[in-house]
Amino acid sequence: MQIRSRAALAAALVGATLSGLALSACSPGGASSEDDAANTISIVGFAVPEAANKNIATEFNKTDEGKGVRFQTSYGPSGDQSRAVAAGLKADYVHFSVPTDVTRLVDEGLVADDWDSGENKGVVSTSVVVFGVRDGNPKNIQTWADLVKPGVEIVTPNPASSGAARWNALAAYGQVISDGGTEEEATEFVNKFFKNVVSLPGSGRDATTAFLGGTGDVLMAYENEAILAAQNDEAFEYILPDTTLKIENAGAILKDASKPSQAWLDFVLSDEGQTQFALTGFRPLRDDIDYGGTVEGATDPSNPFPEVPTLLTVDNDFGGWDEVSTKFFDEENGLIFQAILGAGLSLE
Missing domain, CATH: 3.40.190.10 (Periplasmic binding protein-like II)
Known part of the structure; x- marks a missing residue:
């Protein structure tokens, strides 16, 4: 392919x-x-x-x-x-x-x-994967399980071109394993996830633009992208799930x-x-960075980077990028690419 x-x-x-x-x-x-x-x-x-x-x-x-x-x-x-x-x-x-x-x-x-x-x-x-939602969160999106409910429309960029999309997809898969699920259950979740995807823009920025333009109920995004949107007077609410990916x-x-x-x-x-x-909304590399303690655009500007109860990493939870690239994003047999095609979506 x-x-x-x-x-x-x-x-x-x-x-x-x-x-x-x-x-x-x-x-x-x-x-x-x-x-x-x-x-x-x-x-x-x-x-x-x-x-x-x-x-x-x-x-x-x-x-x-x-x-x-x-x-x-x-x-x-x-x-x-x-x-x-x-x-x-x-x-x-x-x-x-x-x-x-x-x-x-x-x-x-x-x-x-x-x-x-x-x-x-x-x-x-660095940043973390979050869920962007409409004002007032009308679909009551709080957890990963909420994303695969019938009628929930997801916007996430295309992993064929976008790195942001790869982080999003790995987070969706990894949270199942972290919660005690099997690889089969994680694959099933990812398949359901992409069946709810209604737009695969080329980049994380394009995905944000599509969401702000009215597409979808949920935007898979970087936390910093949500904060920056608010700083640019294009605010949308975002949810930091209890389990996410660094x-x-x-x-x-x-x-x-x-x-x-x-x-x-x-x-x-x-x-x-x-x-x-x-x-501008990124989590600094070191905990001792003095940025003044306030970041405008965050859900709580005085606590812009709250601790994540379970924070996954590619090295610790997926075996590193060499393994990830083959298992999830191989053009012929990658698990994520197969899920996208199985949902009737295009990688072009």
């Missing part, structure tokens, strides 16, 4: 014009285009952290290492963006939803083998990255960088 025309998709993305962020002053008069290129960081990422990265870049430009640094950015579905970089899209720093989108670039010789050997293990931002987004610089790119990655991981992630 070929999910999509990879070559055509990558070529289209490579041909797309990168959008420049107006984050720093213009180069001094007389500076050459080569100088500009050497002092520019090209960021290629999945759609959800665009606002956070923009805020981090603003703060980075205030530092000695970031003074005068320019940014070019390209955001879209994580898998599509990764394939585009592999096909030639210029990137100095990549920020993807799932680590396998970075390891694709390792396999292509574009990212160093030890990209995830640091203390952060390649993770630059989302760990990967970031890396490429082997031929521009000179300031390493300093940028270091800043992203610093207290200052993680503070900006927190203020």
